[in-house]
Amino acid sequence: MDHFSYKAQQLCAEDTLLSDIAKKHGTPCYVYSKATIERHWLAFDKAAGNHPHLVCYAVKANSNLAVLNVMAKLGSGFDIVSGGELSRVLKAGGDPAKVVFSGVAKTEQEIALALEHGIKCFNVESLPELDRINQVAGQLGKRAPISLRVNPDVDAKTHPYISTGLKDNKFGVERQQAVAVYQYATTLPNLDIVGMDCHIGSQLTDLKPFVDALNILLALIDELASLGIHIAHLDIGGGLGVNYNGENPPHPDQYAQAIAQRMQGRETLQLIFEPGRAIVANAGVLLTKVEFIKQGAEKNFAIVDAGMNDLIRPALYSAWQQIVPLQQHSTHKAAVYDVVGPVCETSDFLGKGRELAIAAGDYLAVRSAGAYGFVMASNYNSRCRPAEILVDGNNVHVVRERETIEQLFMGEHIPA
Numbered sequence: 001m002d003h004f005s006y007k008a009q010q011l012c013a014e015d016t017l018l019s020d021i022a023k024k025h026g027t028p029c030y031v032y033s034k035a036t037i038e039r040h041w042l043a044f045d046k047a048a049g050n051h052p053h054l055v056c057y058a059v060k061a062n063s064n065l066a067v068l069n070v071m072a073k074l075g076s077g078f079d080i081v082s083g084g085e086l087s088r089v090l091k092a093g094g095d096p097a098k099v100v101f102s103g104v105a106k107t108e109q110e111i112a113l114a115l116e117h118g119i120k121c122f123n124v125e126s127l128p129e130l131d132r133i134n135q136v137a138g139q140l141g142k143r144a145p146i147s148l149r150v151n152p153d154v155d156a157k158t159h160p161y162i163s164t165g166l167k168d169n170k171f172g173v174e175r176q177q178a179v180a181v182y183q184y185a186t187t188l189p190n191l192d193i194v195g196m197d198c199h200i201g202s203q204l205t206d207l208k209p210f211v212d213a214l215n216i217l218l219a220l221i222d223e224l225a226s227l228g229i230h231i232a233h234l235d236i237g238g239g240l241g242v243n244y245n246g247e248n249p250p251h252p253d254q255y256a257q258a259i260a261q262r263m264q265g266r267e268t269l270q271l272i273f274e275p276g277r278a279i280v281a282n283a284g285v286l287l288t289k290v291e292f293i294k295q296g297a298e299k300n301f302a303i304v305d306a307g308m309n310d311l312i313r314p315a316l317y318s319a320w321q322q323i324v325p326l327q328q329h330s331t332h333k334a335a336v337y338d339v340v341g342p343v344c345e346t347s348d349f350l351g352k353g354r355e356l357a358i359a360a361g362d363y364l365a366v367r368s369a370g371a372y373g374f375v376m377a378s379n380y381n382s383r384c385r386p387a388e389i390l391v392d393g394n395n396v397h398v399v400r401e402r403e404t405i406e407q408l409f410m411g412e413h414i415p416a
């Protein structure tokens with residue numbers, strides 16, 4: 001459940017009229033609901049119950065400092081994939097001792113930064129990465145806590161671009177090689193083996209692939225124990241889907257409970273979750289204004305001021321996100337539109353074939369835009385990236401200002 005709803009035909013975020021935000025702060029802009037973020041984070045945390053656990057929010061889904069700060073205040077951990085994300089977590093007040101570091105290509109500098117701040121664990125994706133972490137830790141006179149990302153070869157049945165747990169994906173270490181790689185890690189002097197992890201994909205709408213992966217990992221943990229290698233935490237990644245278009249994924253409650261239940265008899269094995277989308281997707285909307293209504297030969301177009309540079313998911317994954325007017329006008333006639341942006345590409349659309357009762361000048365909201373929205377925005381077509389706003393009841397905070405034209409050129413030089 002989220003805190004976006006119509007009151008007297010006006011779409012609100014919590015107690016705030018979204019059209020007031022659009023008028024005051026301009027469009028396109030992202031708006032997030034603080035209460036929704038808190039609600040979703042707490043759903044994971046509560047559902048895991050008394051089993052020792054840590055919710056490590058996947059920063060890549062939405063890395064705005066204010067969003068991270070909301071979760072830092074709840075005591076969240078964080079899953080990061082770069083030095084930049086670690087720096088954001090620190091700036092937002094996150095605890096480095098609750099940070100896990102994923103990603104296939106961690107640089108020496110990133111590893112050093114993470115070691116200096118004493119992160120909880122490196123989620124290691126290959127044998128050469130073990131060597132690199134060992135070497136950097138040695139140089140710094142530190143010990144590096146590590147976990148191996150095991151690729152369980154289960155089909156997450158999601159979009160191929162966001163499926164990560166199959167044999168032919170670049171991620172993690174194959175199940176068959178995992179014991180040997182763990183054994184190799186025991187020979188490296190500056191590493192402490194603390195965990196095991198996996199992440200099989202994103203936008204999963206069924207529990208079964210998660211449970212299959214969990215069973216594979218638990219069997220591997222037992223095999224390692226028989227070889228004297230003890231695993232203190234099991235990180236099952238992120239990936240729980242959300243409802244974009246009637247998908248009906250399990251609630252975070254059901255998901256976390258199903259996982260925690262299978263941990264019975266393993267009371268000391270800490271469970272880590274890395275949810276991103278499930279926490280923030282439906283906590284955000286992208287506001288945009290209809291610039292023109294254009295009648296094409298075969299189609300009607302609603303040309304809006306947000307484009308694929310602001311929200312790339314429809315263009316990149318053919319993702320479907322709901323598009324609704326901020327104000328429901330009973331006087332407007334409904335028609336079917338392709339909602340398209342200003343960018344010079346045919347893939348620049350936010351939605352196709354949408355029935356909307358709108359006119360030029362109206363504001364629209366693209367729903368479920370809190371995850372993988374702003375973070376994937378670019379300056380393509382030299383467009384300034386949108387503002388980001390956090391609503392808390394009837395308080396409106398600009399948490400990132402709209403980019404300016406001057407910022408577009410920052411750091412560029414014309415040789416004399």
Ligand code: LLP
Nearest residue numbers: 058102199202203238239274275276277372
């Ligand atoms: N942990 C790891 C190691 C990941 O790679 C990811 C996401 C997550 C956690 C969080 O997954 P989530 O709970 O958000 O599904 N840009 C795509 C999604 C890419 C996901 C990449 N990895 C999209 O817009 O659908």
